[in-house]
Amino acid sequence: MQxxxxxxxxxxxxxxxxxxxxxxxxxxxxKVQGYEDQTDEAFERMFERDKAELRDLxxxxxxxxxxxxSDEQAYKIARGDYELPDVVLAADEAAAVxxxxxxWRSDEMSAAVASALRKLRAAGVEVDEPLPTGLExxxxxSDPGLLTLWDAVRDKTAVRFPYRAASGxxxxxxxxxxxxxxxxxxxxxVGGHDRDRGEPRVFRLDRIxxxxxxxxxxFEAAVPASVDVAGMVAAAEPDPSGHARVRVRAGAGHDxxxxxxxxxxxxxxxxxxxxxxxxxxxAQWVAGLGADAVVLxxxxxxxxxxxRLRGVLDGVA
Amino acid sequence: xSASNRLARLLAMLPWxxxxxxxxxxxxAQEFGISESQLVDDLQLLFVxxxxxxxxxxxxxxxxxxxxxHVVEDAGLSRPLRLNPDEATALxxxxxxxxxxxxxxxxxALHGALAKLERATGDAAAANVTVDVDAERGxxxxxxxxxxxxxxxxxxxxxxxxxxxxxxxxxxxxxxxVDGRAYLEGWCRSVEAVRLFRLDRVEDVAVLDxxxxxxxxxxxxDLEGGLYQPAPDDPVAELVLGPSARWIADxxxxxxxxxxxxxxxxxxxxxxxxxxxxxxxxxxxxxxxTAPADLVAxxxxxxxxxxxGYPT
Numbered sequence: 001m002q003x004x005x006x007x008x009x010x011x012x013x014x015x016x017x018x019x020x021x022x023x024x025x026x027x028x029x030x031k032v033q034g035y036e037d038q039t040d041e042a043f044e045r046m047f048e049r050d051k052a053e054l055r056d057l058x059x060x061x062x063x064x065x066x067x068x069x070s071d072e073q074a075y076k077i078a079r080g081d082y083e084l085p086d087v088v089l090a091a092d093e094a095a096a097v098x099x100x101x102x103x104w105r106s107d108e109m110s111a112a113v114a115s116a117l118r119k120l121r122a123a124g125v126e127v128d129e130p131l132p133t134g135l136e137x138x139x140x141x142s143d144p145g146l147l148t149l150w151d152a153v154r155d156k157t158a159v160r161f162p163y164r165a166a167s168g169x170x171x172x173x174x175x176x177x178x179x180x181x182x183x184x185x186x187x188x189x190v191g192g193h194d195r196d197r198g199e200p201r202v203f204r205l206d207r208i209x210x211x212x213x214x215x216x217x218x219f220e221a222a223v224p225a226s227v228d229v230a231g232m233v234a235a236a237e238p239d240p241s242g243h244a245r246v247r248v249r250a251g252a253g254h255d256x257x258x259x260x261x262x263x264x265x266x267x268x269x270x271x272x273x274x275x276x277x278x279x280x281x282x283a284q285w286v287a288g289l290g291a292d293a294v295v296l297x298x299x300x301x302x303x304x305x306x307x308r309l310r311g312v313l314d315g316v317a
Numbered sequence: 318x319s320a321s322n323r324l325a326r327l328l329a330m331l332p333w334x335x336x337x338x339x340x341x342x343x344x345x346a347q348e349f350g351i352s353e354s355q356l357v358d359d360l361q362l363l364f365v366x367x368x369x370x371x372x373x374x375x376x377x378x379x380x381x382x383x384x385x386x387h388v389v390e391d392a393g394l395s396r397p398l399r400l401n402p403d404e405a406t407a408l409x410x411x412x413x414x415x416x417x418x419x420x421x422x423x424x425x426a427l428h429g430a431l432a433k434l435e436r437a438t439g440d441a442a443a444a445n446v447t448v449d450v451d452a453e454r455g456x457x458x459x460x461x462x463x464x465x466x467x468x469x470x471x472x473x474x475x476x477x478x479x480x481x482x483x484x485x486x487x488x489x490x491x492x493x494x495v496d497g498r499a500y501l502e503g504w505c506r507s508v509e510a511v512r513l514f515r516l517d518r519v520e521d522v523a524v525l526d527x528x529x530x531x532x533x534x535x536x537x538x539d540l541e542g543g544l545y546q547p548a549p550d551d552p553v554a555e556l557v558l559g560p561s562a563r564w565i566a567d568x569x570x571x572x573x574x575x576x577x578x579x580x581x582x583x584x585x586x587x588x589x590x591x592x593x594x595x596x597x598x599x600x601x602x603x604x605x606x607t608a609p610a611d612l613v614a615x616x617x618x619x620x621x622x623x624x625x626g627y628p629t
Contacts, residue, residue: 003362005320010327010366014392018368031369053321057328058401083396087437093430096412103411105495108403113411115325116404118348122333122397137415137494139448150406153445180445186497230449247626254475254482254518288599290619292480294626306627311602312620 008034009050013059017082022064022074051075084123097127106141139183143205146181148212149190153178156223158195158215164207171209176201177219182229191229193221202232237277244274244282245296252292256285271296283308326351327359331377331394339385360386367392405438406446414448418494419457449497456516457492460501463524464489470503470529473521474514479591482520487512488529490537502538504531511535551586554593555608558583562603565596582607594619 015023015032029035029043038046054061060081066074089097101117104110117127145161152159156177163174175195182189187204194201195215248256250268260272276282283304286293295302326349333348334340346356360379367376367390378390400408412431415421463470470487487503490511494500499516553572558565558581565583566574572584587593590612597604597616606613 002320002323003358006323006327007362007366009320009324010362011369013324013328014367014394015369017393033366033369033371053324057321057325058398060399082398084399085437087433089430089433090426092426093433096415096424096427096430097408097434099415099427100408100411103415104407109407112403112407114350115329116400116408118329118333119397119400119404121348122329122336124336136491137418139411139414139497140495147403150446151402154402180447182446183448183497185449227445229445230447251482252480254477254480284599284601287601287623288595289480289623290594290598291622291626302627306624308601309598309620309624312598312600312616313624314602 004034008032009053012050013054013077016061016075016077017079019076022062022066022076024066024072024074028075084119087120087123087125089125089127094125094127103137103139104141105138106146108147109141140186141183141188143188145205145208145212146188149178149181149205152212152214153180153190153192156219158217158219159212160215161208161212162210163203164209174203175215176203177221177223179223180227180229182233184230184233189229189233191227191232193219195220200232202229202236242276242279242282242298242301244276244298244301246272246274246286247294247296248272248289249292253289256289256293276301279304287312323359325398327363328394329397330359331363331388331391332397334379334386335388335391335395338387341385342381345386400438409435409438410446410448419454419461456519456522457499459522459524460489460492460516463529464492466524467529469506469525469527470501471523471525472514472519475518475520477518477592477595479589483507486525486527487514488531488535490531490535504535511538513538549586551588552609553584554587554590554606554612555582555584556597557581557605557607559603562600565604580605590615598623 011033012028015028023031025047028047029038035043035046051061060077062076062078062081064074064076066072097117097120100113101110104113120127149159151157158175158177160173160175162171164171176190177193177195178190179192179200180190182191187206189202189204191200191202193199245263246253246256246260247269248271250265250270253272256272256274259276260274263271263273265271274282279301282301286295286301286305287308295305330345330349334345337345342353342356346353349356349359351359360381363377363379365376369375374390375392376390377392377394378388380387380389409431412427412434416424416427416431421427460470462468470489472485472487473482474485475482485508486506487501488506489501489503491502492499493502493513501514501516501519502511503514504510505512556562556565557577557579560580563581566581569585572586574584575582593606593612594616597606598619606616
């Protein structure tokens with residue numbers, strides 16, 4: 001059955017590419033091999049499904065008027081829209097394209113790159129041996145929502161999805177008009193107009209906890225002329241605004257020292273002026289250093305660290 | 318395989334065979350990732366398709382003599398279909414990201430290729446997909462220079478598991494960028510083994526006069542399984558993860574995970590218990606160690622000595 005369907009679809013593509021004026025539905029039924037021996041109803045269902053499958057593959061199937069003095073519809077595929085345009089790559093350019101082969105760590109995306117390169121090779125563009133750069137970037141794109149969101153951004157489709165705002169918090173249904181998708185510091189985000197809050201927001205893909213579905217209606221808010229999702233993510237990060245005094249053993253606390261200035265030093269200990277954004281995150285860093293770091297001030301950060309350390313003791317008791 | 322997947326393959330196969338006259342069965346099968354017997358099936362299907370009329374001159378015709386394949390009639394399928402949006406985006410976003418990296422930013426070849434492909438794909442490639450790479454550009458440029466000149470590097474490098482800074486000479490092998498972070502893979506001459514160095518932990522780097530000379534046993538590691546690859550004989554620790562610590566199970570390779578009433582029970586291999594003790598201290602009780610007993614005791618003593626810094 002599958003082979004006969006593939007055969008019919010291939011014959012349909014060939015016939016619609018070959019026609020200049022277009023073929024109406026009767027001509028398709030009579031001329032294209034594979035539609036014979038069907039009842040009217042079965043033929044129509046079959047043809048509807050075939051059209052949808054071709055469009056899904058990216059075949060530019062057009063509906064035109066059969067001629068200027070009738071309103072009869074016909075179908076055709078314009079060769080110029082169907083065919084991959086000429087791409088002439090120099091040898092070093094072709095090798096550069098080969099670098100994309102190992103870029104994505106995701107079966108779907110790697111398959112998309114592989115079939116893209118196969119089409120290029122089918123057009124006579126040889127892309128095989130990657131440039132020797134000594135540089136190997138790999139990006140994880142295995143998040144199940146990624147392709148759905150790419151499509152939604154491109155087609156300007158509003159989406160809804162269950163979302164967990166932070167680890168451990170409750171899941172709520174969110175409604176978004178997606179403007180763009182970005183990988184920032186190794187994580188994927190989608191940014192756009194948040195219909196629930198009525199303002200631009202970013203969402204982490206790994207916190208979308210269920211299927212992404214189309215939401216009702218077209219875009220309500222205007223899409224900004226230039227969308228910078230990575231910039232939206234960076235802006236959503238808490239600004240370092242808190243200052244703490246932390247005593248840290250000399251040579252320890254490297255990560256803490258990156259956001260600190262040494263205020264004084266004595267007997268194997270440094271006193272740091274530590275700049276932090278989120279108090280709980282700051283408490284995590286200090287608690288992780290164990291006995292090598294002690295918060296002197298402010299009291300709320302001291303308390304947050306003590307709470308964490310006691311939490312550990314309760315856990316192992 | 319669905320009918321439309323197979324159709325996509327056939328639509329590419331005919332122009333590919335035309336562009337590669339005289340190709341062997343084995344090479345054609347390999348190009349399309351199929352077996353030779355599947356290739357026979359595909360060609361047999363192509364043979365019965367063609368232009369309406371379906372007379373000999375209308376049908377697709379392919380000859381294979383002496384083990385090589387030639388297209389005789391292509392029924393108008395002389396060029397491949399345009400890239401669909403997923404193909405275009407996956408390819409173009411990968412190349413745009415590469416073109417923004419130090420060392421490749423000035424590559425005329427990459428920029429030239431990207432411009433031509435963007436023109437050929439039109440608006441099929443989504444403009445609004447970006448991949449930001451936290452590339453520690455200065456360090457990266459120095460390492461690239463050493464890789465190109467095949468020179469040894471001296472690193473001042475922070476080791477978080479021991480929370481200390483180390484000095485070492487490294488023969489660079491390659492630069493990796495995995496999930497937005499840059500790493501140097503090289504032969505570390507002090508431990509005489511291949512090591513991965515995170516560029517954001519490199520405090521200082523200098524190119525030495527000595528030539529880079531990794532020994533034959535210095536093999537790049539296969540990154541299929543992710544970056545954190547514990548040795549099979551590392552001891553196993555057991556953790557119970559509360560809701561806010563469940564990310565640990567996604568982030569590190571685990572031996573087993575099991576949802577229980579107390580939380581997610583995970584078992585993972587740990588080569589150096591330093592990072593695990595820090596992880597547990599940071600979690601503030603959300604991640605608890607339950608085995609082995611000596612690790613449980615160490616975590617308890619870590620927390621007690623740390624609390625001694627806050628006398629009441």
